[in-house]
Amino acid sequence: xxxxxxxxxxxxxxxxxxxxxLVLLLFATVGRLFINERDAYALATRPDQPPSWQHLFGxxxxxxxxxxxxxxxxxxxxxxxxxxxxxxxxxxxxLGFTTGYYAGSILDSVITAIVDIVxxxxxxxxxxxxxxTLADPATLNVVPMGVIASVTAWAYPxxxxxxxxxxMRERPFVMMAKLSAMSTxxxxxxxxMPNLLPYLAMSLAGAVYGGLMGSLSLEGLGIGNRRNPTLxxxxxxxxxxxxxxxxxxxxxLAPVAAIILVLTxxxxxxxxxxxxxxxxxxxxx
Amino acid sequence: xxxPILEIKDLRVYYYVEAGAIKAVDGVSFSLEPGAKLGLVxxxxxxxxxxxxxxxxxxxxxxxxxxxxxQLDGIDLVGVSEEEMxxxxxxxxxxxxxGAMNALHPLLRIENQIMDGIKDHGSxxxxxxxxxxxxxLLESVDLNRRVARMYPHQLSGGMKQRVAAxxxxxxxxxxxxxxxxxxxxxxxxxxxxxEMLDRLQAEMNLSILLIGHDMGLMAQFVDRLAVMYAxxxxxxxxxxxxxxxxxxxxxxxxxxxxxxxxxxxVFAGIPGITPSLLKPxxxxxxxxxxxxxxxVNGNRCEEEVPVFEQVKPGRWxxxxxxxxxxx
Amino acid sequence: xxxxxxLRRLGFLVLVIWAxxxxxxxxxxxTGRDPIREQIxxxxxxxxLSGDAAQAMIDAHKRVFGLDQPLWKQYTIYVRNMLRFxxxxxxxxxxxxxxxxxQESLGWTVRLVGMATILAFLLGTILGALIGWxxxxxxxxxxxxxxxxxxxxxxxxxxxxxxxxxAFRAKIFPLGRAFGQYTKVDWSSLKFWxxxxxxxMLPAFSLILVSLGTWGxxxxxxxxxxxxxxxxxxxxxxxxxxxxxxxxYGLRSALLPQxxxxxxxxxxxxxxxxxxxxxxxxxxxxxxLNMAIQTFDYYTIYGIVFFVVCGIxxxxxxxxxxxxxxxxxxxxxxxx
Numbered sequence: 001x002x003x004x005x006x007x008x009x010x011x012x013x014x015x016x017x018x019x020x021x022l023v024l025l026l027f028a029t030v031g032r033l034f035i036n037e038r039d040a041y042a043l044a045t046r047p048d049q050p051p052s053w054q055h056l057f058g059x060x061x062x063x064x065x066x067x068x069x070x071x072x073x074x075x076x077x078x079x080x081x082x083x084x085x086x087x088x089x090x091x092x093x094x095l096g097f098t099t100g101y102y103a104g105s106i107l108d109s110v111i112t113a114i115v116d117i118v119x120x121x122x123x124x125x126x127x128x129x130x131x132x133t134l135a136d137p138a139t140l141n142v143v144p145m146g147v148i149a150s151v152t153a154w155a156y157p158x159x160x161x162x163x164x165x166x167x168m169r170e171r172p173f174v175m176m177a178k179l180s181a182m183s184t185x186x187x188x189x190x191x192x193m194p195n196l197l198p199y200l201a202m203s204l205a206g207a208v209y210g211g212l213m214g215s216l217s218l219e220g221l222g223i224g225n226r227r228n229p230t231l232x233x234x235x236x237x238x239x240x241x242x243x244x245x246x247x248x249x250x251x252x253l254a255p256v257a258a259i260i261l262v263l264t265x266x267x268x269x270x271x272x273x274x275x276x277x278x279x280x281x282x283x284x285x
Numbered sequence: 286x287x288x289p290i291l292e293i294k295d296l297r298v299y300y301y302v303e304a305g306a307i308k309a310v311d312g313v314s315f316s317l318e319p320g321a322k323l324g325l326v327x328x329x330x331x332x333x334x335x336x337x338x339x340x341x342x343x344x345x346x347x348x349x350x351x352x353x354x355x356q357l358d359g360i361d362l363v364g365v366s367e368e369e370m371x372x373x374x375x376x377x378x379x380x381x382x383x384g385a386m387n388a389l390h391p392l393l394r395i396e397n398q399i400m401d402g403i404k405d406h407g408s409x410x411x412x413x414x415x416x417x418x419x420x421x422l423l424e425s426v427d428l429n430r431r432v433a434r435m436y437p438h439q440l441s442g443g444m445k446q447r448v449a450a451x452x453x454x455x456x457x458x459x460x461x462x463x464x465x466x467x468x469x470x471x472x473x474x475x476x477x478x479x480e481m482l483d484r485l486q487a488e489m490n491l492s493i494l495l496i497g498h499d500m501g502l503m504a505q506f507v508d509r510l511a512v513m514y515a516x517x518x519x520x521x522x523x524x525x526x527x528x529x530x531x532x533x534x535x536x537x538x539x540x541x542x543x544x545x546x547x548x549x550x551v552f553a554g555i556p557g558i559t560p561s562l563l564k565p566x567x568x569x570x571x572x573x574x575x576x577x578x579x580x581v582n583g584n585r586c587e588e589e590v591p592v593f594e595q596v597k598p599g600r601w602x603x604x605x606x607x608x609x610x611x612x
Numbered sequence: 613x614x615x616x617x618x619l620r621r622l623g624f625l626v627l628v629i630w631a632x633x634x635x636x637x638x639x640x641x642x643t644g645r646d647p648i649r650e651q652i653x654x655x656x657x658x659x660x661l662s663g664d665a666a667q668a669m670i671d672a673h674k675r676v677f678g679l680d681q682p683l684w685k686q687y688t689i690y691v692r693n694m695l696r697f698x699x700x701x702x703x704x705x706x707x708x709x710x711x712x713x714x715q716e717s718l719g720w721t722v723r724l725v726g727m728a729t730i731l732a733f734l735l736g737t738i739l740g741a742l743i744g745w746x747x748x749x750x751x752x753x754x755x756x757x758x759x760x761x762x763x764x765x766x767x768x769x770x771x772x773x774x775x776x777x778x779a780f781r782a783k784i785f786p787l788g789r790a791f792g793q794y795t796k797v798d799w800s801s802l803k804f805w806x807x808x809x810x811x812x813m814l815p816a817f818s819l820i821l822v823s824l825g826t827w828g829x830x831x832x833x834x835x836x837x838x839x840x841x842x843x844x845x846x847x848x849x850x851x852x853x854x855x856x857x858x859x860x861y862g863l864r865s866a867l868l869p870q871x872x873x874x875x876x877x878x879x880x881x882x883x884x885x886x887x888x889x890x891x892x893x894x895x896x897x898x899x900x901l902n903m904a905i906q907t908f909d910y911y912t913i914y915g916i917v918f919f920v921v922c923g924i925x926x927x928x929x930x931x932x933x934x935x936x937x938x939x940x941x942x943x944x945x946x947x948x
Binding site: 113116117119120121122123124125126128129130132133134209213216217220221222223235238239244245247249252256259260263264266267268 | 624627628631632635636639640642760761763764765766768769772773775776779780787876878879880882883884886887890891901902905906908910913914916917920921924925928
């Protein structure tokens with residue numbers, strides 16, 4: 001444990017990123033103990049109230065208490081990110097390892113071509129296409145939203161994991177494993193994966209980030225369950241009711257700050273992990 | 286006897302790290318006459334490359350020039366301003382770096398890389414004259430004019446080294462420091478490059494400081510030799526004299542380790558490894574590997590740092606044996 | 613051969629466009645819903661038709677959109693139409709063709725995104741290079757955290773903040789729109805140009821800030837890498853002036869990888885711009901797309917998405933083709 005803490009001191013990006021994320025997670029989980037969930041939905045309280053002791057973050061035009069909304073919404077948004085990220089990294093790992101290990105084969109060529117196409121397609125527009133067609137937007141709750149957001153989150157991890165596996169494939173320790181007749185599956189799991197853990201973690205952070213951006217963009221247009229106080233949806237309502245024209249700064253500040261904090265924490269974690277995986281990137285000795 | 290072109294007195298360069306100070310160059314003194322060739326030879330980690338960078342004043346933190354004097358043609362190189370030093374580089378003193386393979390900028394044409402040094406030193410030459418200058422320089426290093434428009438990746442290792450040499454002489458400096466110019470090349474190219482250097486030196490009356498680890502190469506090229514070990518000079522003197530009669534145990538062992546055609550298959554080395562420069566041995570830095578350390582009275586080699594002094598005319602060593610090595 | 617590389621990239625472009633068209637075709641069929649029928653049904657209800665008249669309308673639309681053909685035939689017709697940019701008719705603005713809707717709004721988006729991208733790239737690159745340069749004053753490093761935050765945030769979130777502070781509170785900039793409410797579009801008048809620029813500031817700014825962060829941080833990292841290179845040291849040994857070392861030696865080397873980044877970033881920039889347009893009520897493709905989404909105008913949605921995909925794929929291809937020209941180490945034959 002001490003070793004980990006000492007490392008984090010040398011790697012401030014990772015430290016700050018994890019710390020920030022932890023704080024936000026606590027807010028979303030522990031915060032639930034202090035709220036009445038119904039306050040986050042429409043017509044719960046008096047609308048358009050600035051922050052006060054009764055309503056820590058104020059209320060919005062639909063009469064939702066924003067503090068409650070943030071607690072629940074933060075949880076929902078983080079969950080969406082987690083779902084999108086996990087699916088993204090899950091698919092990315094499987095495909096990345098397979099194509100990386102069997103690089104040059106027909107399977108690799110086909111999958112890589114698909115990955116390249118997906119990467120060229122602008123993610124947001126594809127998500128709009130899928131979201132507006134496949135589902136009745138009102139039913140897009142946390143889980144379906146997470147699944148949809150994962151559609152663009154798997155491509156980049158696949159590519160970067162593939163690149164890493166390809167370099168590792170030629171390393172002596174892999175040759176040794178092959179010579180001792182280790183099965184391919186075992187080689188991947190026992191030899192390659194542990195060495196790639198930092199990369200996988202970094203790809204996870206990236207996938208969660210990508211998934212969140214996707215879901216936020218969709219919600220920003222009001223695509224999704226409009227009742228849910230997710231961070232993106234709150235921004236949608238801010239725009240819908242022209243909060244800025246009515247000077248309701250508290251309504252703007254809460255979700256904007258929350259979004260920026262979440263995304264920044266992920267970027268920091270990603271940068272910190274990049275240093276773990278790639279010591280040469282270190283700017284601070 | 287004309288005044289030396291380069292005079293180094295007690296130069297010290299230390300690297301400051303968490304664990305302490307690494308004394309990469311610790312009190313080195315020697316001088317170089319105009320038109321002369323001096324070889325600075327030593328193992329990896331002896332501090333010779335640090336010496337080169339220190340002379341060019343390109344020492345970056347955490348390293349620092351801690352003390353000593355460096356005089357180039359009367360100018361105090363340690364004290365001058367940054368801008369003054371910049372002007373001195375290439376025009377009065379230049380360097381042919383180790384591994385010119387990577388020293389050339391991959392995205393610029395050769396002619397531009399030769400010209401930019403000339404331009405940045407206040408040249409008033411017109412475009413056509415500059416071009417002519419480039420061609421003349423390329424010819425003087427035995428390269429075809431066509432090389433001018435090429436990019437570095439189109440050239441071989443030996444060609445790139447020649448380009449580096451052309452750049453180094455482009456402003457007719459008084460002193461050229463060649464930092465292991467041939468280490469990365471094969472023997473045949475090595476010889477060609479060294480012959481070219483020799484010719485340039487004679488034509489332009491350059492003073493050359495050749496830094497390397499190859500005693501054999503030194504023997505074919507330089508007039509005087511300085512032997513460096515763990516940041517200090519062990520021996521300094523005339524090349525022929527040193528080879529005929531080395532006065533320092535380290536020099537002796539270095540010469541003995543050169544393979545000779547006569548006794549094929551007999552390889553002598555120097556046992557042990559270079560000492561840590563962070564926690565150097567007490568007394569004489571070489572005593573841990575020196576076979577003659579016992580021959581000195583008591584524990585003098587272990588306790589007392591020998592002084593770098595002249596034991597014979599033109600012969601300097603730092604050893605308690607003062608050149609009297611038992612056979 | 614150079615030709616092989618170009619052909620391969622062109623082939624990829626074709627593949628991307630085909631994939632997009634296929635996706636547009638498959639998606640509605642996956643749900644089993646018929647968006648046209650739904651819309652027509654809605655129209656019929658509002659128009660008060662019934663019985664045979666209603667059925668006649670449905671049949672007519674079926675014929676127009678070719679829905680009475682077997683599936684594979686529909687597919688080929690569809691793809692062929694898409695490639696000719698015959699994107700069908702807008703459902704909510706029937707009988708306005710989708711391509712017309714796109715043509716009306718395309719210019720606004722291209723101008724906004726184009727200007728924002730170019731400015732962000734230039735500013736971000738220089739800024740990042742300065743921050744990364746070891747001879748730069750240390751206080752520039754203070755810019756890194758804000759740049760990082762900018763690069764992480766979605767542009768429309770920044771847009772909201774900018775609108776609140778600069779448009780509402782400080783009243784420096786307008787709240788939205790591309791030009792004044794009572795102004796007529798007249799590209800030949802200077803006054804219009806000024807009004808246009810004035811209205812374009814905040815939307816462009818939202819996009820620029822985000823990209824600035826991305827380019828800035830990327831360039832900074834590249835500069836740090838480049839500074840450690842042997843050719844930089846040799847440049848110093850040659851006694852080159854600091855300015856030359858920064859621009860010709862450092863910036864030039866670090867710039868190249870950034871250009872590949874440009875190709876990859878393009879999708880993200882255009883995506884960001886869509887939402888920014890909506891929040892600023894800017895009459896570009898983003899706003900039109902949003903309107904289509906809100907009114908379930910599927911043909912317009914597909915049309916705009918397909919169009920944007922083609923645009924980005926083409927832009928990516930152009931960058932891929934230009935890059936080997938900039939790096940003398942890469943020739944088309946190696947096709948890296």
